Amino acid sequence: MQVYSFIVPKDALESVVITKAYVLNNKLYHDDQNIYLVPPPSAKPEIIIEKYRKVLAPGTKETFTVSVKTDKQNIAAQLMTGMYDAALDKLASHQWNIPGNRYFNGHLRDGWSRRINDVNHNYYPWIPNKGFNNQNEFIDEYEADAMLQQLSGHVAGLPITPMSDLDSEEKLLQGIVAGFNIADVPRYVTTGSTIVVRGINSLVENAQPLIIVDGVLYAGSLKDFDVASVTDAMVLKGADAAAIYGSKAANGVLVISTKGKILLPAPPEPQPMVRKDFSETAFFYPKLYADINGLYTFSFTMPQTATAWNWKLLAHTKSGLFAYAERKLNTRLDLMVQPNMPRLLYQGDEIVLKSRISNLDSAAMDVKFSCKIEDAVTGEDLTAKILKEPALKVIKVAGKITETAGFAFKVPEDQLNPLTIITNVSGGGLADAEEHTLPILPKKAFMRKQVPLAFSKKDTLVQAPKLPDDADLYGLSLYVDSKxxxxxxxxxxxxxxxxxxxxxxxxxxxxxxxxxxxxxxxxxxxxxxxxxxxxxxxxxTERKLPDELTEAAMxxxxxxxxxxxxxxxxxxxxxxxxxxxxxxxxxxxxxxxxxxxxxxxxxxxxxxxxxxxxxxxxxxxxxxxxxxxxxxxxxxxxxxxxxxxxxxxxxxxNNTYDNLFVPTRGHSGKSNTPLVLLSSKK
Known part of the structure; x- marks a missing residue:
């Protein structure tokens, strides 16, 4: 047995070839042996997702950050990444497979000679192949938020006793309304009583709370106010005050009623973002490179679909090593409406448009469910004409529950323009809406009938072809076949x-x-x-208008x-x-x-x-x-x-070229086209 010792160069990649040459019986023989170089497992790159969110809101602008590391160190690589609607996998599974990699395939190729001992790899690649996790039911994965805070601070049932001096009257309000205090604050010229809501430490010079009397802003002085007429009072502050009275309530609100119990104005209805963009691909970047910090940062706008998403990433290094990662994400809202919209409608169709109404909040709410239908071309409101029931319903939806509701409508027989259908839900300070535009197709099919005509004389009367009884003549054309x-x-x-x-x-x-x-x-x-x-x-060519536009513009x-x-x-x-x-x-x-x-x-x-x-x-x-x-x-x-x-x-x-003078040849065999011979004149 002959033993050969050699040192593999440090910069060698993929494989080395050992050639053995020897002479036997006056003949020269040579044999090539390929030895594949297997780097240590620590050299395998890994995709690290530095920044992302698993739960997103539809239509939001997002920024994700990714890095590619080898042995916990950033490495130069090229990254390909994309995100698509996970529902597409139900039609055809989308798999990003790592290309055949001789480094980490766990075995040597067939070209390896059997005369050299086998090599045992300590590393065996394992790529998780997780099945699609059906996340259409968002309620089971919902992370509950805090309930909407209710208005507080109302103290009721205390008697009101008139006082003779104004200071005593102001102090009387101090005893009626929680958080209401009277403080003597020194001034540059004189002193006087100042109203302070929730503590004297919040006092700013000339900063007084907003005073509302019987729903109207009170601009006068409390010295001119008849305290004996007060029947109810309360103090609002912070978000509660701003939600009703806006920025003017930054220093708090003192609400006084002289006509019985206080009735606060209802907060305005939330205005939903009407979701229209239902793209199936959120983004696809085929080639990304790292910045100076070794990070891959990219921004995108999520489509407005409330669904589950598959995010896939594939990277490769300069040495041909690959890394793969994937994540599951969701886009959802606390209150969502998802209509089961058809792709198109026909004239005269009668359908019940069903919608899923999902309440991801932990508290039950009364949801206002409405439907609006417009002509997509003219913008005319056709709701009353098309709907066969009221356009507004109130549905009780329990916490973390999905309910189903719908509207019945009929497409008019004479409707030609597409219809824009907007479904809207609101409740509990939340709102959502979806807008879809559906084409309206006529029931009749367009048919063509050709009738050959023969002209026997110069003036020939052409008779229109006979049509079925339920057919309407759309048009008539006459043409002559060219020679x-x-x-x-x-x-x-x-x-x-x-x-x-x-x-x-x-x-x-x-x-x-x-x-x-x-x-x-x-x-x-x-x-x-x-x-x-x-x-x-x-x-x-001579007839041209002075201001004639080019055909590129028209x-x-x-x-x-x-x-x-x-x-x-x-x-x-x-x-x-x-x-x-x-x-x-x-x-x-x-x-x-x-x-x-x-x-x-x-x-x-x-x-x-x-x-x-x-x-x-x-x-x-x-x-x-x-x-x-x-x-x-x-x-x-x-x-x-x-x-x-x-x-x-x-x-x-070259014997493989058979009948070269024929430009094409069918699969059945040779062409019968004869060769064309050229001759030169002498």
């Missing part, structure tokens, strides 16, 4: 003006110009039409100007005078593309292409059969001779 020759002629401009300048298309342009010249010489009617069309084209002009464009292009192709120089230009391009071996590349400067060379050679063979000759016979003859030499040598040396 095959006309279709051929009208296709010449497309061939002559093709946008690419590869070898085959340069020849096609040449072929179109030569064909046009031959048609002009052999077809007198075409030549006559060309002379008439010359005047029409010139008249059309794309619909393409339809009106298409026929004019085609006629103008056809006129240019049939112009034999200009064709002469254009044909010479195309020939020079083909001559310049021919390489040292006589072959033609696909594009100028590319490699020799046997198929392109045979395509062009076959085309020139057709032109030769039609009697076409180049003006520069010597140069063209040399071009053809070198092209034939290349194709012949390729045919002889």
């Amino acid at each position: 095959p020759q006309a279709a051929l002629i009208n296709s010449l401009p497309f061939l002559a003006n093709y946008s690419f300048n590869c070898s085959e298309q340069v020849f096609n342009k040449l072929y179109a110009r030569i064909t046009a010249n031959q048609l002009m010489r052999t077809q007198p009617e075409l030549s006559k039409s060309f002379k008439i069309g010359a005047q029409q084209v010139s008249d059309t 794309p619909w002009l393409n339809l009106a100007n298409q026929t004019t464009k085609q006629q103008k292009q056809l006129y240019q192709v049939l112009d034999t005078i200009s064709n002469k120089s254009i044909i010479s230009s195309h020939l020079e391009k083909l001559y310049a593309m021919q390489d040292f071996y006589g072959a033609l590349p696909w594009f100028e400067g590319g490699k020799s292409n046997i198929w392109i060379s045979n395509y062009v050679l076959r085309g020139f063979g057709k032109l030769n059969q039609q009697g076409w000759e180049s003006n520069d016979y010597q140069k063209h003859s040399n071009f053809i001779r070198r092209l034939i030499s290349y194709t012949d040598s390729s045919y002889i040396t």
Whole structure:
């Protein structure tokens, strides 16, 4: 047994190859052995999600931060990440698999020689394959928030006794209203009584609480107020005061009633964010790089769908090591409405639009459920016309429970424009709404019927075809089939003006110009039409409005100007005078593309292409059969001779090319198209 010792270079990657050469019986033998280099498990990269939120609100702007680490150190890598609606996995599972990695596959490839001892890997990759966790029921995962605080501070039932002096009257209110105190505060000139809510430490110079008497702002002095008329009073502060009276209540509110028990104004109804964006992909970034701190930070706006999301991340390092991670996220609100909206409606449809109403709060609430229907084009409110029941319902929804409710409506028979349907829920200071626009399709199907007509004389009466009894005539058109020759002629401009300048298309342009010249010489009617069309084209080109916009600004002009464009292009192709120089230009391009071996590349400067060379050679063979000759016979003859030499040598040396002069061949076998032989004149 022979033992070889060697040191693997530190900068070696993936594998090393050991070649053994020996001589036996006067013959040289050699054997290559591939040894794959397996880095330690600590070298495996890992995706660390530094900043994200598992529960998001629909439509919010978010910023996530990710890092890629190896042995707890940031490493340079390229990151691909995306987030999509998890419901798509129910249609077809979306898996991001790590590409085949020879480092961490746990075994050596088949190319490994059996004469070398097997290597045992201590590391075996394991990628968690978690099944989809159905999180459509958001209530089970809801993290309860604190209940809405109720208004407090009302002290009722205390008698009111009139006092003779004002200071005593102010102190009387001090005994009636909780948190209401009278303090003697020194002033620069004089002293006097100052009202302080919730402690003298909160006093700011000239900062007094807002005083409301019988629902009206009181701007006078308490010295002028008849305390004997007070029947009820309370103090509001902080968020409670601001929620009702706004920023003016920053120093608290003293509410006084002289007409019985105090009735506070109801807080305004919350205005929901009408959710319209129901995109199935939140974001997709195919290539992200780290900043100077080694962090991958990206921002996005969540779609407004309340659903579960799959977030996937895949990263690879410069050495070809891969890392994968995924997370499950949710977008939801404490109060949500999710209508089961159809994709479209037909005229006359009668349906009951069901909606899920989810209360994720721990407290029960009376939810106002409403529906509004508008014409998507005119904006007309069609709610009363379409709904078959009141547009507002009050539904009792217990805490952490989902209820189902709906509205019945009928689409009018004459409705053509799409309908915009808005479902709205509100309650407990929360609100949500969804807006969907549905197309309205007619019940009738569009049918076409073709009837051949034969004209026996100059004036022929055309009878409309008989239609079924329940059919309405939408339109009638009459056209005459064009002759095959006309279709051929009208296709010449497309061939002559093709946008690419590869070898085959340069020849096609040449072929179109030569064909046009031959048609002009052999077809007198075409030549006559060309002379008439010359005047029409010139008249059309001269008529332009001073402020005429281009078709790029008004794309619909393409339809009106298409026929004019085609006629103008056809006129240019049939112009034999200009064709002469254009044909010479195309020939020079083909001559310049021919390489040292006589072959033609696909594009100028590319490699020799046997198929392109045979395509062009076959085309020139057709032109030769039609009697076409180049003006520069010597140069063209040399071009053809070198092209034939290349194709012949390729045919002889490469047996896989069978019948090279045929551009395409079916799966069934060889083409029966005969070869076109070229000959040079002596």
